Amino acid sequence: MSFADRLVLWLHIAFVIFTIGPLAIAISSTPRYIRHRNVPVLRYLARITVILTVVSLGVLAFGIAAAEAGKHKDLGKPWLTVAMTLFVVTLALLVMIIRDQRAAIRAVESAVNGGGQGSPAEHDAGSDAADAASQHAGGQAGSAGAAHVASVERGRIAAMGGVVNLIWLVILVLMVWNG
Numbered sequence: 578m579s580f581a582d583r584l585v586l587w588l589h590i591a592f593v594i595f596t597i598g599p600l601a602i603a604i605s606s607t608p609r610y611i612r613h614r615n616v617p618v619l620r621y622l623a624r625i626t627v628i629l630t631v632v633s634l635g636v637l638a639f640g641i642a643a644a645e646a647g648k649h650k651d652l653g654k655p656w657l658t659v660a661m662t663l664f665v666v667t668l669a670l671l672v673m674i675i676r677d678q679r680a681a682i683r684a685v686e687s688a689v690n691g692g693g694q695g696s697p698a699e700h701d702a703g704s705d706a707a708d709a710a711s712q713h714a715g716g717q718a719g720s721a722g723a724a725h726v727a728s729v730e731r732g733r734i735a736a737m738g739g740v741v742n743l744i745w746l747v748i749l750v751l752m753v754w755n756g
Contacts, residue, residue, distance in 0.1 A: 582646040589639035596636060597745055600629040604674055604738035611681050611731040614689055623678040630671045637664050656755045660748045667744050670737050677737070681730035687723035 578586075603625045610618045641661070644652045651657055 582643070585639055585646050586643045589636065589643045592633070592635040592639055596629050596633040600626065600633060600671075601738075601742050601745065603629065604734065604741065607678055607681070607738070608731040608735045611685060611727050611734070614685050614727075616682060616685055616689065619678070619682050619685060623675065623682060626671070626675055626678060630668070630675065633668075633671075637661065640664075654755070656751050660751045663744050663748050667741050670741050670744075674734055674737050674741070677730045677733050681727050681734065684723045684727035684730060688727060691723060 603622045607619065607622050607626075610622065641652065644650075644657055
């Protein structure tokens, strides 16, 4: 393996370490801050998700380059095709997660600005029923609707984030097992 081949492989690994890990953490942290209605942190996590999703394209690019750089031109192997397809699926899911993060931010802002914050103990418990009760007790129907939207987005982000992380784990297994 030449120096250039090793460099491309190391760049691929560096992109994986510095994008996929932090991206997984940002997505996994988002539902907690939706529940706590912390808009500044949600904006930060959404921005990080967008940036790292775009940068994660480097993982795919350097992965393809690493596969083509070898003597055997491994790009035609079925496991690499499966891994690249799964990566493209994760990119599609990440676009949906970004959309849901933005919707959750709008809903949380609407709920917070509508005066339906409730007590911090209710939010720490993570109880949707307590959130809905505190919204209706204040007579804020719009805030209750926004809180419900935020709750739905929280669940969707958590579910899709779990699927994305599972797909990345499958890709890792394919890389280690066959690489």
